[in-house]
Amino acid sequence: MTHPSPPPLTIPVGEPQAIRVGRRRVVALVEAVGPALPARATYPGLDADSLTALLAATGSPATSTPYLHMASQGFAILGAGRIIIVDTGLGGPKPGRPRPRPGLDSRWLHTAAQAGIDPADVDTVINTHLHHDHVGWNTTMTGTRLRPTFPAAQYLNTAPEYVHATARPQRHVHDSVLPLDAAGQLHRCPPGYRLDDEVRLVPAPGHTPGHTLVEITSHDERLVLAGDLIHHPLQLRRPDLGTSLCTDADQAGQTRRAILDRYADTNTLMLASHLPTGGHLHRDGTGYRIQPVPARTRKGPVVSGEARRSTNDD
16 A cells, blocks of 8 residues: 655654653653654554544544654653663664655754753663664764764663664664664663663563663652553554554564553553653553643753753752
8 A cells, every 4th residue: 555645744842841750850852743654554453444433532633644643752861860861763864864754854962952961971872672763863974974972871772672673684773773883882781671770671572572661760750661662542542453563563462451551550650752742541441541741740841951960969
């Protein structure tokens, strides 16, 4: 099935907002929002009527048909003496790829700068998995060479994910992953790796073999960065639904149900890479729903330099 080219994505212009999680702050670094993946091709297990009904039930904008309304974003975890980046979006120009998506000039690094993040100050970058829209700003062109965007950072990939992605590396692996290895900045870690007392990886295989979540628990508050556990809210209503992008759609569905069940109704905040809005996860009949983050949880705009000052937070 062929599709017309999707309408252009919207690039956000407002200042990034921070969500407080104990002594940490989590900032969504939004790269773009809008019609992205073709709906029918992404969920081939759904007939047209079921897909239309599910999209309508989730309140999806009309522009998401035939394309799903999605976000491309990474996240920053600030505080406790650290600056951690989780996923780096679609990225900028690379050899053979003048744009990560036709018509999109990513301003993601500018968004990070608005949050007070200097690439030189980042100590860790986590890629929840190694698909192209999660590793794009891992590297940047410097002169004629691709170099790590965050020169002092350790880049974390789970060992199963690295093995899977490099077995038959696609172009984005060549330009956004392998240069990290060459620079000695790539660390292949176990799926349940713990970064510190408050930040850990949570295995979530199925979408890819080494796909992980990132859990932040601080002062009895918890937030989960869910990667591609959920591509669209319709998977909250139908957690069994895998996507055509999953290496093992059945396992992805089982993982999604188990993880959603673990965190639902626990006052846990959940943010997913492709959901424009995150919030508290609750059970809803046989599925789940996300209640948007209340204003009291937000710290407000992250002003220039705040990321560096946050290193002294208690």
